[in-house]
Amino acid sequence: AQSVSQHNHxxxxxxxASLELGCNYSxxxxxxxxxxxxxxxxxxxxxxxxxxxxxxxxxxxxxxAEFIKSKFSFNxxxxxxxxxxxxxxxxxxxxxxxxxxxxGAGTQVVVTP
Amino acid sequence: ETGVTQTxxxxxxxxxxxxxxxxxxxxxxxxxxxxxxSAKKPLExxxxxxxxERVENNSVPSRFSPECxxxxxxxxxxxxxxxxxxxLYLCASSQGQRGGRRETQYFGPGTRLLVL
Numbered sequence: 388a389q390s391v392s393q394h395n396h397x398x399x400x401x402x403x404a405s406l407e408l409g410c411n412y413s414x415x416x417x418x419x420x421x422x423x424x425x426x427x428x429x430x431x432x433x434x435x436x437x438x439x440x441x442x443x444x445x446x447x448x449x450x451x452a453e454f455i456k457s458k459f460s461f462n463x464x465x466x467x468x469x470x471x472x473x474x475x476x477x478x479x480x481x482x483x484x485x486x487x488x489x490x491g492a493g494t495q496v497v498v499t500p
Numbered sequence: 501e502t503g504v505t506q507t508x509x510x511x512x513x514x515x516x517x518x519x520x521x522x523x524x525x526x527x528x529x530x531x532x533x534x535x536x537x538s539a540k541k542p543l544e545x546x547x548x549x550x551x552x553e554r555v556e557n558n559s560v561p562s563r564f565s566p567e568c569x570x571x572x573x574x575x576x577x578x579x580x581x582x583x584x585x586x587x588l589y590l591c592a593s594s595q596g597q598r599g600g601r602r603e604t605q606y607f608g609p610g611t612r613l614l615v616l
Contacts, residue, residue, distance in 0.1 A: 391542075421604075430502060431590065431607040477543065487533075487556060488592075488605060490543035 389414035393478055393491035401499050402470055408463040408494050410478035418480045420461040421488070422452055426474045434476070437461065448472070473498045503527040504608035506591050512614045513581065521576040521611045523591030530595060532574040533605065534566060537588040549574060581615045588612050 394409035412418060422434040435446025442454040452463045461478060478491040503526045513519050525532065534546040548556035549568040563585075565577040574591055592605040 423607075430504075430609040431592075432502065433604050433606075436604060479543075487545050487548055488535075488543075489545070492540075492542045 389418070389480065389482055389489055391478055391480055391489055391491035393476075393494050395494050396492065397495045397497070399497045399499065400468060403467050404498075406463075406465045406468045406472070406496065408476055408478075408496070410461045410463065410491060412459050412461070412478075412480050414459075414480070414482055416482060418482055420452075420454060421479045421481075422446065422450070422461075422463050423477045423479060423490075424474045425477070425493075426471075431477070434463070468496075468498045470498050470500050472496060502606045502608065504591060504593055504606050506589075506608040506611050508611060509609065510612045510614075512616065513578065514616055515581060515583070517578075517581075519578045521578065521589055521591075521613075523574040523576075523593075523608055525572055525574075525591075525593035525606070525608075527593060527606060528595075529593040529606075530571045531593060531603075532568060532571075533592040533594075534574065534576055535590040535592065535607075537590055537610070539587075543590070546576075578613075581613075583615050586613055586615045 390413045392411045420437045423431045424434050425431045435444050437444045437454045445451045450465050475493045475495050477493045479488045505524050507522045531550045536544045545558050546560045547566045552568045567575040588610045590610045591608040594603040594605045
């Protein structure tokens, strides 16, 4: 069975710092990868997704992620965070026909002014 | 606003109660999902409906009973729940189809359930 692992449960950083959140998965076949974000009091929303092609994917709000197949990784990055990036970030994948998402445990990111 | 609405937003119920959660999507999608988000646990898929047919029941106890009367509505009927069922229940929809693993899922705001 597939699984998704997020390395950090909590990250605290200052505004303008760079952010990188790790995500690794275990599955031997074709995967589709996602990063979702949940801002305080808001619903889950899609940041970016990778299906195929260019392994460097750009999403909303200046986020990007790189798919490294050999490392089974899909790390999320942002060069300079803002206070409004405070949220919980979830890595997820699908492997089957019905698009069932398997989520990682999430990383709580707090950006201090 | 994602086009997926859920009611109620908060629910407190006793273990002997029967209640229902409602989800409605306004996106023209044909697949709908129930997820459970518990504290300190990853989001867990509960049920998947595609074209109103249940295609996944992820080993969910029978005290949770889903219903999908049409492609826009999804219900989760709750009966004799346990305190450990307290969680945030999220609904999602997508333009799902066989081979549709690429389709983005859009989530509702969730129903925060507390079982006493």
